[in-house]
Amino acid sequence: MLEPRGDKKVLCAGLICLDILSVMDHYPVEDTDNRIKRQIWQKGGNCANSAAVVAQLDEQAEFFGTLATGRAADIIINTSTGSRTIIHTDKDLPELTFSQFQQLDLNQYKWIHFEGRNMAEVSQMVNAVQEYNHSRSMEDKINISGECEKAKYKPEYFTSTVDVLFIAKEFAQHHGFSSAHAAVDGFHRRAKKGATVVCAWGEAGADVMGPDGVHHHSDAFSPGQVVDTLGAGDTFNGAIIAAMCRSLPLDEVLKFGCRVAGKKCGQFGYRGLG
Numbered sequence: 001m002l003e004p005r006g007d008k009k010v011l012c013a014g015l016i017c018l019d020i021l022s023v024m025d026h027y028p029v030e031d032t033d034n035r036i037k038r039q040i041w042q043k044g045g046n047c048a049n050s051a052a053v054v055a056q057l058d059e060q061a062e063f064f065g066t067l068a069t070g071r072a073a074d075i076i077i078n079t080s081t082g083s084r085t086i087i088h089t090d091k092d093l094p095e096l097t098f099s100q101f102q103q104l105d106l107n108q109y110k111w112i113h114f115e116g117r118n119m120a121e122v123s124q125m126v127n128a129v130q131e132y133n134h135s136r137s138m139e140d141k142i143n144i145s146g147e148c149e150k151a152k153y154k155p156e157y158f159t160s161t162v163d164v165l166f167i168a169k170e171f172a173q174h175h176g177f178s179s180a181h182a183a184v185d186g187f188h189r190r191a192k193k194g195a196t197v198v199c200a201w202g203e204a205g206a207d208v209m210g211p212d213g214v215h216h217h218s219d220a221f222s223p224g225q226v227v228d229t230l231g232a233g234d235t236f237n238g239a240i241i242a243a244m245c246r247s248l249p250l251d252e253v254l255k256f257g258c259r260v261a262g263k264k265c266g267q268f269g270y271r272g273l274g
């Protein structure tokens with residue numbers, strides 16, 4: 001597992017949407033009149049962002065998801081802290097279905113990353129990839145990763161099925177963990193045998209535990225001035241996947257993920273991270 005495999009690709013399956021960023025130098029007070037510094041329209045959605053990052057890090061990446069007209073996420077960025085406040089709608093957004101996934105030729109892929117949403121369909125996709133893996137030699141197996149972020153989508157199915165489990169801070173806290181260290185320990189116990197569990201924790205950096213049960217921590221890499229933390233987690237996930245495709249040791253994988261995510265926090269958007 002996790003060996004570089006020729007021209008096979010990384011597939012990210014999940015959401016793409018339009019993010020509309022309103023950039024302000026302070027957070028607005030309710031019922032006041034405020035002028036924004038600038039407005040940016042950019043691609044958003046966890047998996048679309050992660051795919052864009054993977055593609056910049058010398059891997060072939062593909063995004064798989066549904067496109068909709070009229071879905072936009074309004075986001076307020078406060079440049080004094082880099083904080084992001086998200087207001088979104090998913091009204092009428094078509095979700096990815098298992099029958100659409102079945103149209104893919106899985107032979108093209110060495111890694112499939114799933115976003116933890118629409119789990120009734122996504123769990124069938126995970127099962128299909130596992131089925132595919134059963135009859136494949138070690139080097140032809142597809143690595144499966146899953147991101148548990150929003151508890152409302154109940155992504156717990158990933159915790160015992162995927163090879164690389166991404167636990168977001170929000171999800172870890174929902175399960176009662178108060179640090180990346182504790183979350184990685186806790187979820188590694190529930191994870192599939194041989195799995196790797198990764199957990200990012202904002203400015204506190206991130207932790208990982210691989211199949212050998214050894215714990216690693218990396219501090220965050222400060223970009224100097226934090227201007228935009230939107231998508232830091234998506235960037236981190238993409239960088240971790242790209243680094244694991246290169247078979248780097250896990251402590252270096254983790255540092256790499258934090259370094260690329262830190263760089264992202266010092267700029268708007270996801271360009272120039274490679």
Ligand code: ADP
Nearest residue numbers: 200201202203205206220221232233258261262
């Ligand atoms: P999310 O976007 O899901 O909230 P996190 O806030 O947990 O993601 O951040 C993911 C990674 O991004 C962290 O592990 C860290 O390496 C990096 N990061 C996040 N915030 C900062 C920050 N203020 N300074 C430097 N790095 C950061």
